Amino acid sequence: MRLRFTKMHGAGNDFVVLDATQAPLALSRDQLRLLGDRRFGVGADQILVVEAADRPGVDFRYRIFNGASGDEVEQCGNGSRCFVRYVRDHGLSERDTIRVATVNNELELRLQADGRVTVDMNQPVFEPARLPFDPSGLVPRMVNGFELWPLDLGDGDAGGDTAEVAVVSMGNPHAVLRVPEVDAAPVASWGPRIEVHARFARKVNAGFLQVVSRSEVKLRVFERDAGETLACGTGACAAVVAGIRLGWLDSKVDVHTRGGVLTIEWNGPGHSVLMTGPAVTVFEGEIEL
Numbered sequence: 001m002r003l004r005f006t007k008m009h010g011a012g013n014d015f016v017v018l019d020a021t022q023a024p025l026a027l028s029r030d031q032l033r034l035l036g037d038r039r040f041g042v043g044a045d046q047i048l049v050v051e052a053a054d055r056p057g058v059d060f061r062y063r064i065f066n067g068a069s070g071d072e073v074e075q076c077g078n079g080s081r082c083f084v085r086y087v088r089d090h091g092l093s094e095r096d097t098i099r100v101a102t103v104n105n106e107l108e109l110r111l112q113a114d115g116r117v118t119v120d121m122n123q124p125v126f127e128p129a130r131l132p133f134d135p136s137g138l139v140p141r142m143v144n145g146f147e148l149w150p151l152d153l154g155d156g157d158a159g160g161d162t163a164e165v166a167v168v169s170m171g172n173p174h175a176v177l178r179v180p181e182v183d184a185a186p187v188a189s190w191g192p193r194i195e196v197h198a199r200f201a202r203k204v205n206a207g208f209l210q211v212v213s214r215s216e217v218k219l220r221v222f223e224r225d226a227g228e229t230l231a232c233g234t235g236a237c238a239a240v241v242a243g244i245r246l247g248w249l250d251s252k253v254d255v256h257t258r259g260g261v262l263t264i265e266w267n268g269p270g271h272s273v274l275m276t277g278p279a280v281t282v283f284e285g286e287i288e289l
């Protein structure tokens with residue numbers, strides 16, 4: 001099977017984007033993994049599939065697969081910005097604002113005059129069960145009325161590593177921990193341990209947050225089934241939302257990732273999170289699967 005694809009990125013979080021609006025595309029897990037493979041395939045953190053709308057009130061269906069595992073996931077913030085750029089560039093829509101349905105939500109994507117994209121990411125979710133996160137037996141430290149959970153990283157030693165995390169769902173699960181200096185943070189050693197921690201039944205994305213000021217942070221994210229990426233859109237939303245709930249941040253924050261800057265705005269419980277950032281096409285191609 002010969003497949004046309006577009007390679008895109010949003011702040012260095014990279015994607016293979018596929019058009020399944022005309023005919024259904026049923027790719028196997030192995031085919032998805034091949035598209036994501038940086039040596040044997042195209043190479044991407046996530047594979048994004050554009051499908052025709054499956055309900056009234058949305059323009060398209062937006063499906064997301066982690067490139068390393070081929071598993072379908074609920075949400076991808078950077079990918080959603082690329083989605084609207086893709087449907088515009090490929091003549092699938094002429095509108096600047098479109099609505100898409102993900103597996104568990106609907107998003108509004110707005111192409112700005114300067115080429116950046118703003119996405120209404122909906123409201124964050126804090127109930128542990130909805131991540132899912134199992135806090136049974138843990139005593140959180142309350143900061144500004146919000147929980148920080150002590151996560152034993154299970155190295156078996158007394159006095160072993162404990163990560164103190166805020167848990168937030170942006171449709172997909174995030175654990176956020178504050179670090180003094182993001183460049184020195186234990187992303188490579190703690191990231192994989194937090195990702196598969198037994199208290200997160202469906203695994204978790206682990207964000208390492210350095211607060212620079214009330215309106216500026218640095219962030220690195222060890223993504224579920226992807227490893228550390230250059231940026232994670234939902235991770236940026238989760239980190240800012242946690243930082244606001246914990247009283248560290250104001251309502252509009254620039255998030256410096258290793259691949260670029262994302263601006264996140266949130267006016268507190270009851271409000272949607274808005275994410276603004278770049279969406280770039282790298283090249284188009286075809287691959288034999």
Ligand SMILES: N[C@@H](CCC[C@H](N)C(=O)O)C(=O)O
Nearest residue numbers: 076077078172224232233234
């Ligand atoms: N890069 C993404 C998140 C992709 C999914 C994530 N790895 C997960 O498994 O939840 C983003 O920009 O949000």
